[in-house]
Amino acid sequence: MQTVFERPKALSDVSMHYCPGCTHGIIHRLVAEVLDELNITDKTIGVAPVGCAVLAYNYFECDMAQAAHGRAPAVGTGIKRANPDNIVFTYQGDGDLAAIGTAETVHAAARGENITVIFVNNAIYGMTGGQMAPTTMPGQVTQTSPYGRDVKTAGYPVKVCEMLSTLDGTAYAERVSVDSVKNVKNTKKAIKKAFEYQLAGKGFSIVEVLSTCSTNWGMEPVESLTWLRENMIPYYPLGVYKDKEDSK
Amino acid sequence: MTEKVLMKGNEAIAEAAIMAGCRHFFGYPITPQTEVAAYMSKRMPKIGGTYLQAESEVAAINMVYGASAAGVRAMTSSSSPGISLKSEGLSYLAGSDLPAVLVNIQRGGPGLGGIRPSQADYFQATRSSGHGDFHLIVFAPNTVQEMFDLTIEAFEVADRYRMTAMILGDGMLGQVMEPVDISRSANITLPGKDWALTGTKGSRKKNIVNSLYLEAEELEMLNFKRFEKYAEVEKIARTENYLTDDADVIIVAYGICARVAKNAINEARKNGIKVGLVRPVTLWPFPKKQLESAAEKARAFIVVEMSMGQMIQDVELAIRCSRPVSLCNRTGGMVPTPEAVLAAIENADQAGRS
Ligand SMILES: Cc1ncc(C[n+]2csc(CCOP(=O)(O)OP(=O)(O)O)c2C)c(N)n1
Ligand code: SF4
Numbered sequence: 001m002q003t004v005f006e007r008p009k010a011l012s013d014v015s016m017h018y019c020p021g022c023t024h025g026i027i028h029r030l031v032a033e034v035l036d037e038l039n040i041t042d043k044t045i046g047v048a049p050v051g052c053a054v055l056a057y058n059y060f061e062c063d064m065a066q067a068a069h070g071r072a073p074a075v076g077t078g079i080k081r082a083n084p085d086n087i088v089f090t091y092q093g094d095g096d097l098a099a100i101g102t103a104e105t106v107h108a109a110a111r112g113e114n115i116t117v118i119f120v121n122n123a124i125y126g127m128t129g130g131q132m133a134p135t136t137m138p139g140q141v142t143q144t145s146p147y148g149r150d151v152k153t154a155g156y157p158v159k160v161c162e163m164l165s166t167l168d169g170t171a172y173a174e175r176v177s178v179d180s181v182k183n184v185k186n187t188k189k190a191i192k193k194a195f196e197y198q199l200a201g202k203g204f205s206i207v208e209v210l211s212t213c214s215t216n217w218g219m220e221p222v223e224s225l226t227w228l229r230e231n232m233i234p235y236y237p238l239g240v241y242k243d244k245e246d247s248k
Numbered sequence: 249m250t251e252k253v254l255m256k257g258n259e260a261i262a263e264a265a266i267m268a269g270c271r272h273f274f275g276y277p278i279t280p281q282t283e284v285a286a287y288m289s290k291r292m293p294k295i296g297g298t299y300l301q302a303e304s305e306v307a308a309i310n311m312v313y314g315a316s317a318a319g320v321r322a323m324t325s326s327s328s329p330g331i332s333l334k335s336e337g338l339s340y341l342a343g344s345d346l347p348a349v350l351v352n353i354q355r356g357g358p359g360l361g362g363i364r365p366s367q368a369d370y371f372q373a374t375r376s377s378g379h380g381d382f383h384l385i386v387f388a389p390n391t392v393q394e395m396f397d398l399t400i401e402a403f404e405v406a407d408r409y410r411m412t413a414m415i416l417g418d419g420m421l422g423q424v425m426e427p428v429d430i431s432r433s434a435n436i437t438l439p440g441k442d443w444a445l446t447g448t449k450g451s452r453k454k455n456i457v458n459s460l461y462l463e464a465e466e467l468e469m470l471n472f473k474r475f476e477k478y479a480e481v482e483k484i485a486r487t488e489n490y491l492t493d494d495a496d497v498i499i500v501a502y503g504i505c506a507r508v509a510k511n512a513i514n515e516a517r518k519n520g521i522k523v524g525l526v527r528p529v530t531l532w533p534f535p536k537k538q539l540e541s542a543a544e545k546a547r548a549f550i551v552v553e554m555s556m557g558q559m560i561q562d563v564e565l566a567i568r569c570s571r572p573v574s575l576c577n578r579t580g581g582m583v584p585t586p587e588a589v590l591a592a593i594e595n596a597d598q599a600g601r602s
Binding site: 041042043044045047054055057058060061062063064065066067068071074075076077078079080081082083085086087103104106107 | 318446449
């Protein structure tokens, strides 16, 4: 019998703790498929964040570190500087990367740190039960923006790819989404390219993945995908924001 | 053959770290320790090492976390306000049992305080370097030579016990220049780090460096185990004793205060007062046994320190308050004078007699 679909070797054979329908699982799988395809699992070191993906160290078959909230890019920097031959990636949520860890993120990018960041933007803090994130949409109701995010008092969402693409050290920044089959395929391509850029020593690469949090958005999984498509994509346009290849 | 060179305390620390095989330094400027970073920035590129100026102390200690997790000797250095920022990373290093070396060249506080020498971070170093149950190994040099020697030792014990070892100095020690014998050879063969993140290379199961344990029983068990290790570490507690054999009065002081105290002790001895010094070289583990045995003979204790009285609590605990303990202190960046210490000695000697 021919095998047509199987678990990527870089993904551990354990059940994940994510809520049913959560797109973190899809993104994990894509990262693992890329590690398999590039045949780099045995030289890769991943850094798990604080957030729903805190247990990511249980899910990838490569060496893994768990970092303090927001500090994954600094931890990744230390690992990469110690072992430059290893491939280093961080996997971070929006609260982790764009709130408490903004400085670590911006400066790892500015240094052109040769690491890959997988940035999962679900417009909310998942793990702590659905509070407002820096990426929460204007008007979006969360536990700590119960009347909808009011930009007059809470300010505007942080557009990470746009911001990081202004830095010379950023080699590659692309925003993708996992709301449809077509977009999932694009996400995989972007993740692969980000790792390839690191393999080629080009510098900091980041893939921002628009993701869902059905649990804290209070929606069915399929409804969440629609909400992402109709609300997030117009505000966070998909596409390549920086590609050092282009600039040459 | 001894090779003596004139060096600032801060430079001696940096040179010792390099001799100990440290090739990864993550820094952020703050007075009065910036020479450590400056020295590293000059030397590291020449010897194939990394000097990285982080965006903050928070980032620097987390870079140390990453480098240490990847199996190399790594170090960061700062002064009081910067050490406060590092406390998050120190707790994670402890929770993940990673070795690291941290330097604190203290300045006056609290807050932005000042830039003059202080010992006001004693509690922070020995009691509360971050959240959770853990300790750092804390060395307190009092000469530039010791800043050199103890830094080498700090790397060795950090690896041996998989702990953070801190060099706790003060602004004066950091800035003073003294001749240093740098011929001491460091043991730079690292212990096997089979836990380090180096990539599985297809030949072993994956390694995880982590401090998250959601099962309370498991976390408690790990904390118990860590404290069993700390009981072993207690054995490295040590002091330097000066004229203590016949002493009626014992001064306890570390760092620059111990040097001031020695001057005062020499004066007091001329006046016939039998006074000696017990200088803790390790502040954690605190040399309790050495103080207990000093208390068998002495009538009174004086603690000289540059804080509102922090180490005095450890001294009282160590001798179980069996002798009167007085405090001779300055704060805010002021260094006690030998005259003030001499007056304290005379007082303690009188009180002890009556
Ligand atoms: C220093 C610190 N502050 C706060 C927390 C609590 N905390 C845990 S997860 C989290 C938010 C994570 O949200 P995000 O990064 O968006 O990831 P998600 O859970 O949505 O995947 C917070 C604030 C913490 N663990 N450490
Ligand atoms: S809380 Fe949200 S982000 Fe976290 S696992 Fe559940 S659905 Fe996913």
